[in-house]
Amino acid sequence: MDWPKIKTILIMVLLVTNLMLGFTYYMERLRFETESNDNLEDVIKLYEYKEVDVLARNFKFPSVLKSVNIEFESFDLTNVQNLLGAGFTFDGEYYTLLDKVVILDDTSIVFARDEHINRVKVNFSTSKRTNEMIDEPLEVSFLSDKVVKFIEANNLMIAYDQIEIYSIGDYRVVKLYQMSDGYKFIESNTSFWLFQDEVVGFKRQSPIKISTPQGSRYDIISVDRALYSLLPKIESRDAVLDISLVYKLNDENLLVTNLIQGEALPYYEIVLKSGAKYHIRAVQTIN
Structure with missing residues (x-):
């Protein structure tokens, strides 16, 4: 058998496979970003129909983020x-x-x-x-x-x-x-x-200190979903001034133990012109 020739063919097959996987990943990512942008535009239109301006300009957030395990100081x-x-x-x-x-x-x-x-x-x-x-x-x-x-x-x-x-x-x-x-x-x-x-x-x-081990990795919901869930709570003629990610204690899921330690999860913080602040949990699921 011509092993050098077979080896070359195998290398070429692997290269072509990797290129195809890379192209598929790129196209899927592009499709996801396009759909996300389209969804965001649709949600912003819903805000406009309700006469709520979306003045925030940062809509780029990570798709995955770790929670943080913390200990409280008394x-x-x-x-x-x-x-x-x-x-x-x-x-x-x-x-x-x-x-x-x-x-x-x-x-x-x-x-x-x-x-x-x-x-x-x-x-x-x-x-x-x-x-x-x-x-x-x-x-x-x-x-x-x-x-x-x-x-x-x-x-x-x-x-x-x-x-x-x-x-x-x-x-x-x-x-x-x-x-x-x-x-x-x-x-x-x-x-x-x-x-x-x-x-x-x-x-x-x-006051807190970050403890070990590190927190869990969570998929982050897209910002359009956070905005859509908040829409019914916002009065007409208000405005969204800022959107950011913050860490907030997940007390609603009883992951805080006697105010000694707990898990802080990513939340969207949405600030309105009226002065109100809303926090929308940004994690997809909690295992």
């Missing part, structure tokens, strides 16, 4: 003492010393001057006032510097990867988020409230 009286010092009193809800107030539970801590406590303790995202993001570089730098100096002066051990700054009435709110692979954990954040350019309080919620 708060205790040591945190109160670090903020207030010795001699504080407790009335069953508030720890106080002079004009400083602390509210404490296992997963969050609020610190504020007493005249600002009712504003600071409210969840920023549920505030009924209009929230406007601040992106002017000089103001961002000025407010960020104020917060960093406050953190250092009070020896606060706060890990963060992203800063967002908002205007809400007479206040400025600097939000610090933890992230993984470029996606923020929306429940794990610290909101610093500034009034007349001074930090008057903060609320820290669900």
